[in-house]
Structure formats: structure tokens, C-alpha cells
Amino acid sequence: MPEQRMEREELDEQATGERRPDDERSAVGPATDPVSSLEQERDALQDRLLRTAAEFDNYRKRVDRERRELSQYAAADVLAEMLPIVDDLERALGAAETTETAAYRQGVELVHRKMLDLLRRRGVKPIDALGSDFDPNLHEAVVHEPSDRHREGEVMEEMRRGYLLGERLLRPAMVKVAKVS
Numbered sequence: 001m002p003e004q005r006m007e008r009e010e011l012d013e014q015a016t017g018e019r020r021p022d023d024e025r026s027a028v029g030p031a032t033d034p035v036s037s038l039e040q041e042r043d044a045l046q047d048r049l050l051r052t053a054a055e056f057d058n059y060r061k062r063v064d065r066e067r068r069e070l071s072q073y074a075a076a077d078v079l080a081e082m083l084p085i086v087d088d089l090e091r092a093l094g095a096a097e098t099t100e101t102a103a104y105r106q107g108v109e110l111v112h113r114k115m116l117d118l119l120r121r122r123g124v125k126p127i128d129a130l131g132s133d134f135d136p137n138l139h140e141a142v143v144h145e146p147s148d149r150h151r152e153g154e155v156m157e158e159m160r161r162g163y164l165l166g167e168r169l170l171r172p173a174m175v176k177v178a179k180v181s
Contacts, residue, residue: 072123076165079124083163083171086115090161119163127162129155129173138162138169143176150178 089112097105127138134141134153142159150156155175162173 072166072168075122076168076170079119079122079163079165080170082115082119086112086119087160089115123166124170125164127164127173129158129162129175131155134175134177138164138172139175139177140172141177142174144179145176146180147178152178152180154178 089108092108093105093112095101129139132155134155139155139162143157145156147156154177155173156178157176158173159176160174163170
């Protein structure tokens with residue numbers, strides 16, 4: 001019975017936050033035991049240490065993620081400026097080949113491959129637009145044309161290739177979209 005009274009007093013102290021003077025407590029209870037109070041203090045400090053370590057770990061992860069995103073976005077501007085050069089190289093490769101231009105074509109093909117390889121290593125991926133459904137998040141429709149061979153909203157032609165940097169749109173694809181005639 002005295003043990004239940006001591007537990008009730010301790011629960012009352014915890015609920016109200018008030019401590020009773022020592023003369024109102026039992027002299028044998030765990031609240032007056034110095035070992036018990038040191039254990040409680042140790043447990044509180046251990047809990048505080050664990051919480052602080054977890055907060056620091058979360059902070060470190062957030063800073064690392066923000067640093068990666070910042071470097072990716074900084075690189076996005078430079079990579080986006082390189083895309084018109086890739087377009088020009090592709091137009092040059094699309095020109096008719098003659099015997100006089102064969103050597104130049106090989107040089108242009110080499111530069112084009114190197115540019116595409118550089119973009120790929122930096123995480124830039126082309127958008128496959130041809131034959132897919134029009135997506136305003138990835139495509140920029142510049143022409144709507146009636147077609148009996150294509151379904152409504154299908155991309156019929158890609159006028160300029162679009163690119164993604166990771167999951168971020170670097171440049172939308174300029175496309176011709178079919179509409180039912």
C-alpha cells in the first residue's frame with residue numbers, strides 16, 4: 001500500500017510539474033534515491049543526445065540534397081545554351097552529302113557524337129515525342145494539322161527536339177500535332 005501511495009505522488013508530481021517538499025515524501029522512495037535521480041538525468045541526456053544527432057543527420061542530408069540541386073540547376077543554363085549547337089549540327093548532318101562534303105560530314109558527325117555524349121554524361125536526355133500523345137508539360141505545339149492516319153492529339157512530327165535534365169524540363173519539344181479532320 002505505501003508503494004502505491006508513492007507511485008500516486010510521483011504521478012501527481014509529473015502531471016502538475018510541482019515537487020513536494022522532502023518532508024511530505026516517504027524517505028525510502030525512488031525520487032529521493034540519488035542513484036535513481038542520476039539515472040533519470042542520464043536517460044534524459046541520452047534522449048537529448050539522440051534527438052540532436054537525428055536533427056543533425058537530417059540537416060546534413062538536406063544540405064547535401066540542396067547542394068546537388070543547386071549544382072544541377074547551375075549546369076542547366078549552360079547545357080540549355082549548348083542545345084542550339086546540337087540542333088545546328090543535326091541540320092548540317094541532314095544536308096545532302098556530296099563527294100566534296102564527305103570529309104566535312106565526318107568531322108561534323110564526330111563533333112555531334114561528342115556533344116551528345118557530353119550531354120548524356122551530364123544527365124540530359126532527349127524527349128521521344130514522335131508518335132506519343134501531346135503533353136503540354138513536355139511539348140510545345142506549333143502546328144495542329146488534320147490527319148486521317150494519326151489519332152487525335154498524336155505528335156506527327158518533331159520540329160525541334162526537346163530535352164530533360166534528370167526529371168526537369170530543359171527545353172520542350174516543338175511538335176506538329178494531329179487533329180481529327
